[in-house]
Amino acid sequence: MKRLTVTAAQKCNMIGSKVKQFRIEQKLSQQTLSDRLETEAIYICRGSISRIEDGSRTVTDIELYGLSKVLHKPLEDFFEDYPF
Numbered sequence: 001m002k003r004l005t006v007t008a009a010q011k012c013n014m015i016g017s018k019v020k021q022f023r024i025e026q027k028l029s030q031q032t033l034s035d036r037l038e039t040e041a042i043y044i045c046r047g048s049i050s051r052i053e054d055g056s057r058t059v060t061d062i063e064l065y066g067l068s069k070v071l072h073k074p075l076e077d078f079f080e081d082y083p084f
Contacts, residue, residue, distance in 0.1 A: 011055035015064065015078040020053040022071045033070065042066035 023033050030049040037044050042063055044052070051057035059067075068075050 012058045013052060013055055014082060015059060015067075016053045016055040018078045018081070019049075019067060019071070022073055022077075023049075023053075026071065036070045037063075037066050040066045040069060 023030070028036075030046045030053075034044055034046045034049055044063060044066075048057055052059055064075065064078065067073075068078065
C-alpha cells in the first residue's frame with residue numbers, strides 16, 4: 001500500500017495526542033505498547049508509535065481498533081476533543 005507523503009506542518013491523524021496521553025497514563029513505553037499490539041496481531045514498531053503520536057503517520061482502522069483494545073479505551077475516547 002502506498003504511504004501518504006505530507007509536510008511537517010500537516011497532521012496525518014486526529015488521535016496521536018490521545019494515544020500518547022493514554023500510553024503515559026498507563027505508564028507504558030512506546031516499545032511496550034508496540035509489544036502489546038503484537039499480541040493482538042497488529043504490528044506497529046516503536047518508531048511508528050512515535051510517528052502516530054506526533055501526527056506524522058496515518059492510523060488504519062484495524063490499528064485504531066487494536067490501540068483501543070490494548071489501551072482499554074473505547075474508540076470514542078480517542079476522538080473526545082473533536083465535536084462531531
